[in-house]
Amino acid sequence: MYSLVPLITLFPLLGFLANGFFGRKIKNEKIVGSLSTIAVTLSFIVAAAIFIEMLGFPVEERKHVVSLFTWISAGTLATNVAYQVDQLSILMTLIVTGVGSLIHLYSIGYMHGDRGYWRFFTYMNLFIFMMLNLVLADNYLLMFLGWEGVGLCSYLLIGFWYERNFEKSTTSEAAKKAFIVNRIGDFGFLIGLFLMFVTFGSLNYDSVFLQAAGLEKGNSVIMWMTLFMFLGSTGKSAQIPLYVWLPDAMAGPTPVSALIHAATMVTAGIYMVARSSILYALAPTTMEVIAVIGLLTAFFAGTIGIVQNDIKKVLAYSTVSQLGYMFLGCGVGAFAGGLFHVMTHAFFKALLFLGSGAVIHAMHEEQDIQKMGGLQKYMPWTYKTFLVGALAISGFPFLSGFFSKDEILWKSFANGSAAYWVIGIIAAGITAFYMFRLVSLTFLGSERFDPHHVHPHEAPKTMLIPLIVLGVLSLIGGFVGIPHVLGGSNAFEEFLEPVFTAANDKMLLPFHDAPGVEISLMLVSVVVGLFGMYAGWKIYTEKRQIADTAARKFPLLYNLLLNKYKIDELYDAVIVTPIKQTSDKFLWKIFDVKIIDDALNVSAKTIDKTAGVFRKIQNGVVQNYAVVFVAGILFVIGWLIAR
């Protein structure tokens, strides 16, 4: 079975090629859409089969590398196109292909009638292909191929409706921003890889990790290496300081937001940190940086989410915030916990985005939740599934998000500090609050749209099925990781743990066996979560005046949040504008044209003028020549005499 792993990437590649070359000629939407969907589903089936086979193997035999061909070889650098199947990569593969195929199915209905229908599915399959290369690679160079490849697809899909305007700007502007901000991260990633190659002489996981396991903790080279690589993560996974592209990425079609900008691509940064766990374990400073960045992002993005009015924007900021949690988990050494949240988040966030897509469709492309309300009775299934998603992300007891978030919070307390836990809990409360604000404003309360122009309707079946499947997964998905303290076996962590053994050996985390503490912390978080949910629900269904008064009383804070702390404006003023100005006003118009080129032109003119003088001498009048000739002879003679 393991040898079939190339098939996992092959199917989406074929789907991409088929639609890319012939999609425009196939006029039938059904064929184009199902082709892509089937391709991804087939990959999922193969991945599932490999996963089942893997469960049958003893733990130490679960990892396997399937090598396809030598990609690059120069001097000591030899890199293969090779796929590594292990617990971590198969988990990611299942998420990508599983959630991916559901979103493909959903898109068949969602993209119906779009002029670029075939283009959409072509890009989507290319994305799946690249993402699978990212997670299945057995070396960093191939991972980087996938890493940049998903960035390309993200770019293409954000700018998919490239003729449309998006907020104050255009979709193509948003797409460009996403790519360039990611490039800044990739720059860091690349420098990290250079350092890695110089240090270990290889970019292959096996060789690097084996050598790393022999190093001492606190090595400064490893610290820089991991910091640079983490810069890459902040780009791809939208963390401070590079998160600014993700909210704008909502310019793309909603299934894209669900798949790429919520469930899969943005988790690549967490995957990379988890994959390199041994390196990060050697660099406690980097770990601390990761935890703090993750925590801050979780908190700040959450606060922005409170006041946004665009349904997708709220979800976007909540994604940024949830990704922060995952990094917090990794930062305190709970890699498995971070990945647990990657999985559950993929379920409920994909669900929420797809639900929001159904709402946007029903509302005739309206995204402002102030102009919605009471949709519950028009779209009961969308409402029910959306509610499940909201409960899951808010950490409602025993839903998927509850287990994964609590795992991270507990570890942040146990391995990190109480401060981490406190801020984490506050952010969790904020999440619950704005999620129920969103639910209330969208589905409950009074109808604030014009019923003459807008006729909300339930989504078609191809869109509802994915919603229901994801709803079920959001409900029960957490049961694979019930912690011991609640009588579970934490099967999820147990399954993944072998991948992190080497890292755990280095970190020597304190062993906390304090079920009492764990239970009480859990209770606190449940209470905070429930309170947030209740407040969000109560205020935005019945007591709107509370929110309005708050906004009036603290206009400064409210506007600051509404304007997202003006970070975009800050970056524009400090980075973008100076670069453009230097480029245009100084380096090009002054330095290149005036200084370098004019220097040349001036010297050319000088030569021309000097030549002009000499030209006058050679005027062809023989008498003049004779005069000069005689004068010359006289001069020579005179010189000889005088000597």
Added chain:
Amino acid sequence: MEIKFLHIGILTWITFLPVLGMIVVLLLPKEQKQAIRWTSLAFTILQVILAVVIFQNFDRTLAGINSKEGMQFVEQYRWIDIKSTSWIGRIAIDYFVGIDGISVPMVLLTALISCIAVISSFSIEKSIKGYFALLLLLDTGMMGVFVALDFFLFYVFWEIMLLPMYFLIGVWGGPRREYAAIKFFIYTLLGSVLMLLAMLALYFSVTIKDGNEVIHTFNMLAMMNPENFVHGSLLEGVGTSWRYVAYIALFIGFAIKVPAFPFHTWLPDAHVEAPTAISVILAGVLLKMGTYGLMRIAFPIFPDAAIHYLYPLAFIGFINIIYGAYCAMAQKDFKKLIAYSSVSHMGIVLLGMAAMNTQGMMGAMFQMFNHGTITAMLFLIVGVIYDRAHTRGLDDFGGLMNKMPKYSGIMMIAFFAALGLPGLSGFISEAFSFLGAFQTFKWLTIASAFGIILTAAYMLWTLQRVFLGTLPEKWNNLTDINGREMAMLVPLAVIVIILGIYPSPVLDLMNSSANALVDFVKNSAGIAMLGQ
């Protein structure tokens, strides 16, 4: 390895086929436009076929560089032999050609780009007989530069190529063609003069045994052996100041061609005025002569000076990368933007070779090849739109994506290859160059790698301005690319993709030679340092 047709070696064939084509073209009556075009195409296609034969038969294990035995398809005949002159002595110059891993990718590239340039030139209407004759002569000049192993022969080809280029820009170019042509000419001539001086200094310093007689020589391989330098001659010894001077003279000669900062300002002007096909050749092949000359001549003949000046070389590479990118960002003219992107991308070649290790050297060599194909695509893409709209202003366009889907698809490949997207050829060579350079110059490389962000910025900005957004009314009747344009763009796109996924075919060609060159330069310089 030796392949002959009619007792003439394959390298001679591949070099002089275009001249044969030129003769045929000149014999045709000038009204026979189609015949002239197709004859030119036939000869360049033949050249491509020969290039494929060379590719097939090239021995990947031989290194070349400084040994004649390591060179392949060698031909060496006495060309000029002036028995005795009063004060110079006997002048004996060989027709000496051969290729190794440094030159073979360039030979392939030259054949390919020339052929594509001919296809692209089918749209030329103005006195096409003269045009194609000059184009073919240019082809011979370029090919000759890459196969010559005798410095004098190299110089002759170098100059042969200059003249047709001058006329092609000056006669068939845009509105400011004369200014651009003369600028190109003067710059290159300045480089040639410096190269000539260095060459003569080398000639008078180096001797070899010819039979029983000891004679001066232009043989490059002989110049690489310190034992051949006459005792007491100008360039004898190691690390002497005259050697540094000669190296710098050679360097400037080559740097102008690259073009390295601050000798780059001829390039944007030449590109903007040149017809599309000439821009393609200029960026695709001509620029590589500069970096090729450094690898083939300057490095192995003056290893001591090369090692001594590695850091300045890398620094120039860094400036090229960043400065070129900044200048590109400021452009409003599509073609000028691509021209400045060449400055930036050639900087990567300089940085890679300055690393003086296998990865860097291979990265640089591969980047030369990839830049040739990618930039050729970019210039062709500009040409396509210019032919239709008669403007190149970036702000005049928008929303071409849906109007010209095939064109946009190909454009996408070229643009993303140019900004170094993994999976396309440009990434591998850039990554190698940076990786190699990082091992030698840590901070300079980090600063240079910043260029990948700038490149993404100006490339995507261009893409946005031309292809995305809304289509202006006036371009409603633009047509998608036709068969001829596909014929020149698709092969390049295929190469860019294949080499991105599976670069081994080209990397294998270069591997031995890159290793040998690095070892040779380092060892020679190492010995030099010990000897001091």
